[in-house]
Amino acid sequence: MNLVLLPKQVTQAKWSISDPRAVHILEVLKVGLGDEIDFAVENGPLGKGKLETLGDEFLELSFKWESLANKDFLPVCLLIGLSRPQTCRKILDQGSTMGVQEFHFFGTDRGEPSYASSPLWTTDEWKVRIRKGVEQAFSSFMPTCMLHQDLKSVLGNLTTKKKSLRIGLDNYEGTSRFGTDLLSPVETVELAVGAERGWSRQERNLLRENGFKLQHLGERVLRVETAVVAALGVLGAVS
């Protein structure tokens, strides 16, 4: 990452040399005294930070901020069945980079309930991953992320949008190829992606009852994280 996100818009900052951001700036970006690098404020403007002083214990930075840009999300709300933590990490990393607006993870009938007690979810790791994904994209807008009990509670939590397109990815019962009906502009795509072992019959019915069209990404069997990135690539190309 060559962009560093700050939680608040400040004009100056003093960080300990051991602060992870200081370590990143000095050791990875090799910033020297007087050098300027890219910063942004979470959900705020992009800007430049200048290394003003560099001592044995602290460094000091000054910041200049641009005017706030428009939100650059993809119009996508992602519903993802809880998969192995390693899979969810890749989805958070890459989905945040690609511009997902909302992540909703949920327990599935065929998934392992224990996945929800991974350090990914019980510590701040998920937030850190989202922030790094946004930094990688050179953006500042942070997607939201919620963990739900099951598909039913996600569906109850979705804010209703006027022109949303609801699609559920399904290798087995998908009736058309994902991407074929995306030509007209939509406000949001609510994209549901099953867990590693696929949807149960109940979950498929729940999706259909809630207006989700089941579609597939072709014959080849993709890992969940690959399917997510491939589908977001398609949405990016048409949005």
Next chain:
Amino acid sequence: MNLVLLPKQVTQAKWSISDPRAVHILEVLKVGLGDEIDFAVENGPLGKGKLETLGDEFLELSFKWESLANKDFLPVCLLIGLSRPQTCRKILDQGSTMGVQEFHFFGTDRGEPSYASSPLWTTDEWKVRIRKGVEQAFSSFMPTCMLHQDLKSVLGNLTTKKKSLRIGLDNYEGTSRFGTDLLSPVETVELAVGAERGWSRQERNLLRENGFKLQHLGERVLRVETAVVAALGVLGAVS
């Protein structure tokens, strides 16, 4: 993977219990005596294998093969600037799963020459990754993969196709969005993806002289492996 690829079409096999395929079948897939699981022959038919005997040292399988299916590749030849081995691993894994037909990796002006001496390339690891990617997809057709000195030698090695579309992904000098001109059917897309640090001026010129149109995937800065999967997603949706 629930499909196991064999190098040759045989009707029976006797494997040591410590053979990685035997370990996979017994410990991951939990196959018992008399059970049938999915097999395929590299570049050959899909079929079923039945566990006929299970001893202390060996197991024996019998196979039934279907007729050979059509090749299910995406019409894509991928040209990728050598990036960190960890990045190339993800590209091999996911590109093989998604159906890339040819991989051409090459040294770039801004890349590290040392990347080519990673165990990924000096051992059979790259072949194993490709095979596992194909198994994941439930396919049997193996993409080819070559490592080249530089972009010039890749371009000299490409077999000329009548209707190929040449596209180079480029965040900086891409003049249109990737995916916008993919509606007419093409024989092959030759897709060049830069290394982590981007193309040099010489490489950009070489691409343009060889008929590559420079396109981008939007404003957000993606990792190389994310860009590859997103672009393959788009190609899959239109092919």
